[in-house]
Amino acid sequence: MAPLIAPIAKRKNIVIVGAGFGGLAAAQALAEAHADITVIDRRNFHLFQPLLYQVATAALSPADISAPIRSVLRRQANAHVMLDKVTGIDREKRVVLTEGRRAVPFDYLVLATGARHSYFGRDDWAPFAPGIKTLDDATRLRARILLAFERAELETDPAARRALLTFVVIGAGPTGVELAGSIAELARKSVTRDFRSIAPGDMTVVLIEAGPRILPSFRENLAQAAAQSLEEMGVTLRLAQPVTEVTAHTVTISGRVLPAATIIWAAGVKASAAGRWLGAETDRAGRVKVGPDFTTAGEPDIFVIGDTAACVDEGGKALPGVAPAAKQAGAWVGKLIAARLASTREPKPFRYRDKGAMATIGRKSAVVDLGRIRLTGGAGWLLWSAAHVWFLIGFRNRFSVATSWLWSYLTWERGARLITGQEIARARAPDIPIRQQDAA
Template sequence: MQASPDTHHLVVVGAGFGGLQLVRDLAGAGLRITLIDQRNHHLFQPLLYQVATTILATSEIAWPIRRLFRERADVTTLLAEVSGVDADGKRVLLADGGAQPYDTLVLATGARHSYFGRDEWETFAPGLKTLEDATTIRRRLLLAFEQAERETDPATRQALLTFAVIGAGPTGVELAGIIAELAKQILWREFRNIDTREARVLLIEAGARVLPAFPVSLSDYAQAALEKLGVEVLLGRPVSDIRADGVTIGTESVGCRTVVWAAGVAASPAAAWLGIAADRAGRASVDANLNAPGRPDIFVIGDTAALMTADGKPVPGIAPAAKQQGAHVAKVIRARLAGKTAPGPFRYRHQGNLATIGKSAAVVDLGWLQLRGWIAWWIWGIAHIFFLIGARSRVAVAWSWFWTFISGQHSARLITQGRKAPERKP
């Protein structure tokens, strides 16, 4: 039965990991919940790079939000873009001029790409945060090989067969490894005028090592595994320019037609909406209960929130952290509605860092245990399948990985974006 209009109204902005966990944990709490997102689907971002590199289809890592809550009469889903918050009037402002009143508000609006003040680079170097980003990158990758097959100029052909990934965190490492496998192990039998094994895959990192959040031993292993796949790892080499025809690394210009940005993110403008302090990445400063300062009716969670762990380090912008924050805020809201004492301050429980390098190697850092190689790859795969939504998605992803492993082929290599083919004249 649908909740009464007089019931306490919770508005949640963002259906990512944090927002989804929050709404799920508030089932049966006697609330009227409105969930607002600018897209109609929840996205499993940790596997987004596998859509970009032709391993998985979009439907295997994304689910319609309405379907997820079709049995929850207390949840109303709205497809809308939020443009601001009227905190004094207790309204969420929408880009189309509408507004959504609330009694309690949770902002779980995630992060976006950061080009460190060079936003013009986005045209030539898309990041990887949405399904649209993934399919755009996939299209550029596949078209580069198709165009190289027809190209007769050696310099232009080499530029088409050069792929640059900027940023050597988990996303950059995973992208570079799969692109190298695609070029050097999968596609070479299918072309006649080019040898895709001669493709260059560059992983460019301004810092001193790949996977800087991992222990040095795992970082060194990851670099060696990448180089074994044929990736050129360029460390301590910041990018100074990105153009349609290439990148400049320090003072060296490299012809390159496909560039992927994995170097930085910035929070959504939630802090600006609320007029509160933010850190250098734009994340809103919150108190120990994830409330905006001076606003007990407003919570900020996930990549949008700036919070420190017990040992003085920032809570990382990863899925487990967002889910833990969503669960904590659900407990706080339940306690307040029941007139009970709220739980203690939020405590982040680190569950480890994982990254994969190609289809048979990975690194896992659990703090008390560090693993690499084949066994780490299995742990990485099981962990990701476990967090997928629904048995169908788990089976589909497991099957895609199994097929890729035994056949050496990727199953999602369709070029589906771009200009519409001209209509034939009668």
């Protein structure tokens, strides 16, 4: 009688949708797993979103803060990358549906699809007040900002020129604060030296916040230090003044109409369509409500992480929508799936380790809250710079960003002042039809 041979276990299919911080962390945690991993993303690169605003304000180029997904995972033999857009999920057939009419089977599914802008029910404002979540958003905004300077250089009407040189940022969280500070530097130092008709005093940068102070997630003393730094840079703060109307050329706050050519939205986000794909329960921002193991009700093999998930810890505190939280969740989910595949002990329950918060206000100032360590000014800026360079993927990116920042610090130059996609920029930022009688 022939000896019995144990059948070889079939390799499981793990599909990860989204190659952001959470998705990549999950894939990398599964490097040794006996499974086939498919990473699906609509773009072929991983993006370091915390520095997107620097692309939008011409401090960095897009290549400085991005890396091809295939390059990141090239040494991981069990990982495959698919460039496609997910359109739905068939939970019964256990397949992910894509725009390319593919049906990708899965045994385990990880959704890390991120978030987009939320206009709190006023989506009609979106064409006039774009936000930045993607490289396309950032390069369009960069073109819009730089075109405002170009048009102002040629404008002879004082009111129209004043509107062209008014930049409004709505929302004073970290992104809004960093944008306002970077635009102020760009407008008052870097750009005006290259023009003949524009003086630094012609620029107006306004930061609007509906709440009583900027940086509401930071300690109050740090937020006050940031506010002081912004005001020293010439940024006008409008606090406790919600926006009531946005048009192509104006922002209305407290009954006052403010003419402005460039309006930027940094006030809120909403989750991707993952909740609709799953038919799962979501919160007001569209995030999928998940359990402590990041699974949805009745689906132990489907995980939702990052900005797509609404997760609370043991104390009932919501997991923040920041990169470190997404990375930690992705790594933990990857380890959990690997343990289940290998029938080994599962990792300890997930616990978010808050490593602190940082926000930069300009080339020499930042606020840093690391718990017991709190820094402001130049010391905070140095730590902020070192941390962001360190967490960039790839030596080339780190070297390029560090070199660009050093050059900019020494010379005030911004080498990425390129206007690309002019047709899109002009469509988003039409000429300002403001004359003297309208400015009264």
